[in-house]
Amino acid sequence: MSNAEMARQAEFGEGFIAALDQSGGSTPKALRLYGIEESEYSNDDEMFDLIHAMRSRIVMSPAFTGDKVMGAILFEMTMDREIGGKPSARYLWEDRRVVPFLKVDNGLEEAADGVQVMKPMPTLDEVCARAVGHGVFGTKMRSVIGAANAEGVERNVAQQFEIGRQILGHGLVPILEPEVTISIPDKAEAEDMLRSAILAQLEALPDDQRIMLKLTLPEMDNHYKVLIDHPQVMRVVALSGGYSREEANARLARNTGMIASFSRALTEGLSAKQSDAEFDATLAATITSIYEASVAG
Template structure:
């Protein structure tokens, strides 16, 4: 079962969740943002070595602690590796006081009905068993909404809850992430449909079960307040979704009770070429700004 100290921290501590879960598709972009060009590594193994070094540097930075970063989402390969000789998830919790989560989705299907569902996750049970063995608290899985298509959004949310219930059977806390693309013209309408579908899914959960939600910053401030207040929702977190850090923070501040779970916006300004002092100062400023926006 989930650790009570971790559950208490996720439910009520002030702070935000760091998303350190770039996968094979997004890793080259993350490394490029970090100042590592594609010609500096050869093949997937070297690429993942470099991104693990980047993530380790972030996690070991003095400002990266449970005082402000209450959780972190890991890529499966990160969970399977070590930081300073300690398995990554255990290092996060035992050394930094940060609750570990695991990204479990395997990428997206082709678009249909205005959404991109998750590809099947045939290894989900074994992944969850391994996660429990590593001391992971919960999971995260992303699907995408590209249009205010009621049938597509219903299917998207249904898939999230279906996998969520499978994950809960392992005693893990699922973060459901049906991301609304921030650039679509009917974003507000899509968010209205999404809200209705999420509320229906939550109401259908058995008593005593709860999930977390990771959602795009809404068009209308405080749109997701009914989800934040729902008794079956542990926490609602926001993805940056392509906004720069300053804009994402400004939007987050308008949404009371929502906290950040940023990836690109967290790592903005970090570079492999920085000295440790420069790197630590940059990540500290980033953490401080996202913490403030999450504390509104």
């Protein structure tokens, strides 16, 4: 796999990043939305087999190509499995021209100072080394901002950049995801604090190091344009964060240079019970709508 080619696609490729990284905690809900009830599997192994089958069906669908899907974020277990008879990351790049990323966080700590930082990642170096071996281009890790608390926001962002530097040391490009909860009353203020904290951390980042950011769609259009234009930010992508696909697409289209990285909004309307023709048609329409919102700005 050519890292330079993947870097070009990641930075300049049109389209969006598909988030296919539901973890163990969110898998039952993802399967339920896909039309598979918890009564249809009896243990975690069966559950993960079913979610992998769903992800494989999405990735192998005719519309899922690098023309509209710039990249895809994988769950670690997905990276270790095969799609189309190949290791998943290789299939994504070689057969679909979709840049593979890997979710690396271990979930969230309890809330403090209005934020939830990430749990420790004692095996991160080993996971990153395996990801490099699989041909993965970058990583993604999520923390949460639940209030406009300057101290909390700064601590949250500092952790993202600290671990991001560790990931950069493996030659991987980290997507930092300090998610602002969409339902909080002081969302706009939290977004002001977040932008300031990210800019301060970017100042301290060595000039030859570049990151990506995954951020909640902001209250003020183009609020993150200064980050999109920053020379050390390869790309800024948006999470749907609980907005409906229609609302997320509408907000995204108003933010110049921001592209989507949707999970639930991507799988909305897909069902295990659909025929392949119905599934492929539904997914193609979804991909087109998210792609159009991503390139509209």
